[in-house]
Amino acid sequence: xxxxxxxxxxxxxxxxxxxxxxxxxxxxxxxxxxxxxxxxxxxxxxxxxxxxxxxxxxxxxxxxxxxxxxxxxxxxxxxxxxxxxxxxxxxxxxxxxxxxxxxxxxxxxxxxxxxxxxxxxxxxxxxxxxxxxxxxxxxxxxxxxxxxxxxxxxxxxxxxxxxxxxxxxxxxxxxxxxxxxxxxxxxxxxxxxxxxxxxxxxxxxxxxxxxxxxxxxxxxxxxxxxxxxxxxxxxxxxxxxxxxxxxxxxxxxxxxxxxxxxxxxxxxxxxxxxxxxxxxxxxxxxxxxxxxxxxxxxxxxxxxxxxxxxxxxxxxxxxxxxxxxxxxxx
Amino acid sequence: xxxxxxxxxxxxxxxxxxxxxxxxxxxxxxxxxxxxxxxxxxxxxxxxxxxxxxxxxxxxxxxxxxxxxxxxxxxxxxxxxxxxxxxxxxxxxxxxxxxxxxxxxxxxxxxxxxxxxxxxxxxxxxxxxxxxxxxxxxxxxxxxxxxxxxxxxxxxxxxxxxxxxxxxxxxxxxxxxxxx
Numbered sequence: 413x414x415x416x417x418x419x420x421x422x423x424x425x426x427x428x429x430x431x432x433x434x435x436x437x438x439x440x441x442x443x444x445x446x447x448x449x450x451x452x453x454x455x456x457x458x459x460x461x462x463x464x465x466x467x468x469x470x471x472x473x474x475x476x477x478x479x480x481x482x483x484x485x486x487x488x489x490x491x492x493x494x495x496x497x498x499x500x501x502x503x504x505x506x507x508x509x510x511x512x513x514x515x516x517x518x519x520x521x522x523x524x525x526x527x528x529x530x531x532x533x534x535x536x537x538x539x540x541x542x543x544x545x546x547x548x549x550x551x552x553x554x555x556x557x558x559x560x561x562x563x564x565x566x567x568x569x570x571x572x573x574x575x576x577x578x579x580x581x582x583x584x585x586x587x588x589x590x591x592x593x594x595x596x597x598x599x600x601x602x603x604x605x606x607x608x609x610x611x612x613x614x615x616x617x618x619x620x621x622x623x624x625x626x627x628x629x630x631x632x633x634x635x636x637x638x639x640x641x642x643x644x645x646x647x648x649x650x651x652x653x654x655x656x657x658x659x660x661x662x663x664x665x666x667x668x669x670x671x672x673x674x675x676x677x678x679x680x681x682x683x684x685x686x687x688x689x690x691x692x693x694x695x696x697x698x699x700x701x702x703x704x705x706x707x708x709x710x711x712x713x714x715x716x717x718x719x720x721x722x723x724x725x726x727x728x729x730x731x732x733x734x735x736x737x738x739x740x741x742x
Numbered sequence: 743x744x745x746x747x748x749x750x751x752x753x754x755x756x757x758x759x760x761x762x763x764x765x766x767x768x769x770x771x772x773x774x775x776x777x778x779x780x781x782x783x784x785x786x787x788x789x790x791x792x793x794x795x796x797x798x799x800x801x802x803x804x805x806x807x808x809x810x811x812x813x814x815x816x817x818x819x820x821x822x823x824x825x826x827x828x829x830x831x832x833x834x835x836x837x838x839x840x841x842x843x844x845x846x847x848x849x850x851x852x853x854x855x856x857x858x859x860x861x862x863x864x865x866x867x868x869x870x871x872x873x874x875x876x877x878x879x880x881x882x883x884x885x886x887x888x889x890x891x892x893x894x895x896x897x898x899x900x901x902x903x904x905x906x907x908x909x910x911x912x913x914x915x916x917x918x919x920x921x922x
Contacts, residue, residue, distance in 0.1 A: 413899045414883070421804040425811035432812050556810040564806030568798040572791050575885075580787025585765045587783025588776050592769040632754040637761065643790055643889040650890040658894040659887065664901060667886055671842075671879040671902035672909070677754045681845075682874050685852045689861060693870055694747055696916045700875035703912050708905035715897035724896050 429553035436552065439481070442514055444550065447534050447543035448479060452494065452503070454540070467494040469503060469544075476512070486512035494533070501533040503544055514549075521555065522547040575639065582640035586622070595621035609669075609709065610662040612652070612727060619648035623666060630670065633677035642670055655726040665712045672708035673701055790889050797888030801880050805843045814839060830914055833859070837869040838910040842879035842903060849873065867921055871913040876906050 436442065453468040469492045473485045490509050495502045505511065507527045511519055519529035531544035589595050598621035606613075606620050613619050622645035629638035649663050659667075678690050678697060686693070715721055722728060769776040808814070817839060822832045830838075833855075841848040852869055859865045879902040887895060 413897075414895045417899065418800065418804055421808040424813055425804075425807040428811040428813040428816055553811055557807045560806040560810035561803045564803040565799050567806075568802040569795050571802075572795045572798050575794070576787050576791040578787075579790050580784035581762075583786045583790070584780035584782075584784030585761060587779045588765045588769040588774060590783075591774045591779050592765070592772040594765060594768060629757065632750070632757045634754070634757055637758060639885060642886050646886050646890045646892075650892075657892055659892045659896045659898055663887070663890075663892065664896055664898045667883060667898045668901040668905060670886065671877045671882045672905040673875060673877040675874070676750050678874050681849050682852075682870060685849060685856075686866075686870050690870070690874075692921075693867060693874065696867070696871045696913070696920055697874040699916050700871055700909055700913045704875060704905045704909035707908040708901060711901040711904045712897065715901050718897070721897045724894065 425557050429557045432553040433551045437550065441480070442518060442546075442549040443480060444548035445545075446479075447545040448531070449475060450542055450544050452533075452536065452540045452542050453489070454494070463496050465494050467492050467503065469505070470540075471512075480514055482513065484512045486515075499532075501536065503531050503533055505529040515546075517552060518546050518549050521549050521552055578636050579640050579643070582637055583644065586625075586640070586644050589621075590618065595625075597621075598624045609665055612660065612662050613649070614652075617648065617652070619645055619652070619662070622648050626666070627669070627674060630674045631676050633675050633679060635679075638670075642666065653726055658724060658726045660726050661712075661716045664716065665709070668708040668712040669705065672705045674705055675701060793891065794885055794888040797884040798881075801884040802844075805880065809840070809844070809847060828911075830911065831865060831868070833865045834868045834872070834914065837872050841872055841876055841910075842906045845878040845881060848878075864917060864921060868914050868917045871917055872910055875913060876909045879903060879906055 449472075451470040451472075453470055454465060455468065456465065459465055469490045470488055471486045471490070473488065476486050477483065487510075490505055490511070492503050492505045492509075495504055505519070505528055509529070510516075511529060515529060519527065523530060529546070531546045534543040534545055536542040586595070595618045596616070599616060599618065602624040603615065603620060606623055607615070610620065610623065622641055626638055626641035626645050629635075629641050645666055646663060649660060649666065652662070653660050676698065678694060683690055716725070766776045766780070769779065814836060818832065818835045821835060825832055825835060837848055837851050837855075840851065852866070852873065855863075855866050855869050879899075883895060883898060883902065887893075887898070
């Protein structure tokens with residue numbers, strides 16, 4: 413299933429990007445090659461010699477909306493700089509200007525580094541009326557998906573490498589826990605709860621202790637600790653796996669429980685975003701978490717019994733697919 | 743309930759110290775060569791992190807592309823009529839779609855929604871509940887399965903997504919019930 417979802421994400425991003433870009437071309441969203449009428453307001457008066465002079469660009473909201481065929485109403489004035497170059501005069505909008513669409517997109521695409529929208533000044537009249545020609549903008553979304561693919565590849569490696577320290581810390585502590593018998597003690601305490609969920613794991617297997625630690629860290633919202641514990645639990649479960657690359661039922665169960673989240677302490681990120689409001693929401697979050705955890709468990713169990721997934725079970729008994737062995741083996 | 747919440751809140755401050763200090767302390771008591779064991783175990787930190795990289799790259803770049811393509815807006819538009827049938831407000835749909843895909847992306851939605859609907863709106867509460875009660879499914883799959891080189895995920899994705907889907911519906915329903 414992951415194969416299809418993964419390929420689907422990639423193929424659909426290409427399709428959607430193409431559709432959006434072709435639509436932009438057809439609608440002429442960016443009016444490529446057509447200069448935008450503006451009024452330039454020079455507070456110090458026009459100086460024909462100065463290389464750079466501050467200027468206020470005035471946009472007539474109605475004319476702007478008509479020109480770009482949009483509902484967006486721009487502010488009436490934007491701070492900018494008038495620059496004289498060998499090729500002619502240029503307007504550079506200030507970097508922090510909150511430009512209306514589609515000017516903001518034109519800026520992001522044509523000058524992503526400095527975040528200043530620049531346009532060629534054409535026919536500057538005495539009363540300040542002028543035309544601004546921007547660089548043509550095409551295939552915005554195509555650009556965006558290529559950039560995203562490269563960026564996120566980098567981000568992914570950064571995230572993974574960023575885990576090294578925390579992983580090392582907790583894997584080290586877990587090694588002590590194993591040798592001191594803490595994991596075994598945890599196995600004994602949590603076996604009654606975990607055994608029904610992970611029936612395939614032998615009674616005294618350390619995996620159960622790691623799972624217990626993973627769940628505990630999750631309950632307390634300690635994502636940093638939960639990940640190493642979960643990874644260690646997966647490694648323990650892998651020792652019971654007869655294949656190298658296929659998930660076993662207990663692995664899927666552990667994963668389903670982790671994706672459903674068993675957190676009782678609200679995530680720090682949410683706290684930062686919502687502030688004290690979170691206190692009202694905590695019960696809603698608990699109820700949702702609890703019910704969805706239940707559904708995750710039932711789903712992992714039920715799907716595991718389905719024919720397709722039973723057939724791919726690495727630990728299935730050899731004759732599980734024979735017609736007379738239809739009764740659940742787990 | 744209030745008490746339970748406070749107890750859990752306080753306890754959460756002590757879990758890490760209990761592990762970081764408690765494990766070595768108990769190890770000493772059990773005459774484990776704690777320093778040697780720690781270093782021995784910690785060695786794996788690097789290998790595990792490196793082993794995860796290909797899985798995480800595969801998942802994150804595909805999701806990044808999908809988000810950048812604007813497909814999300816399209817999906818939100820396309821699903822709108824279906825959702826109103828089951829009483830799911832389209833305003834919170836972006837959160838429901840993005841939540842299993844990316845953690846940071848879905849977190850960014852909340853301030854947007856606060857700006858758009860106001861802090862006290864039901865939509866913001868629903869979105870926050872969704873965010874708080876589910877995990878970034880695809881990230882968890884990449885990290886946990888990547889660490890042990892599991893490529894064939896079997897029913898992990900359907901089970902995880904079904905639970906996410908259920909959580910989104912439950913969040914809407916619970917928030918309506920408690921605040922609506």
